[in-house]
Amino acid sequence: MNVKVLYFASLRDAVGCSEESFALPSGVSTVGELRAFLADRGDAWQALAEGRNVRAALNQRMAGPASLVGPGDEVAFFPPVTGG
Numbered sequence: 001m002n003v004k005v006l007y008f009a010s011l012r013d014a015v016g017c018s019e020e021s022f023a024l025p026s027g028v029s030t031v032g033e034l035r036a037f038l039a040d041r042g043d044a045w046q047a048l049a050e051g052r053n054v055r056a057a058l059n060q061r062m063a064g065p066a067s068l069v070g071p072g073d074e075v076a077f078f079p080p081v082t083g084g
Contacts, residue, residue, distance in 0.1 A: 001071040005034070008078035011054065014047035024069065031056045032065025034075060048077060055080050 004021045012018050028037050035056065039049040048054055056063045057076040069075060 001069075003034075003069055003072070004074045005038070006074065006076040008076060010079050011047055011077050014044050016044065029068060030065060031058060031063045031067045031069060031075060034069055035065070035077065038077075053080055054078070 001024050002021055003024055004019060006019045007015050007017065024034070025037060028034050035048050035054070036050065039045050039047075046052075055078055056065075056067075057078075058067050058069065059074055060076075063075075
């Protein structure tokens with residue numbers, strides 16, 4: 001199942017890209033699991049780690065960690081305050 005992941009503001013700067021598309025690995029089916037998977041990449045990806053103040057949107061609607069991610073979905077991660 002392919003998804004598109006977007007990174008905004010300081011998260012974009014930390015991870016070094018604004019977006020990527022990939023197939024979700026087995027066992028990743030929620031926004032929270034996706035966030036943990038990304039943080040497990042290590043180093044700069046720790047900006048998404050548990051305990052960091054990060055918001056998420058699923059298909060342009062605010063989403064919590066338990067929100068299910070489906071095929072073709074767009075998941076965006078961003079800090080709680082972003083500038084124009």
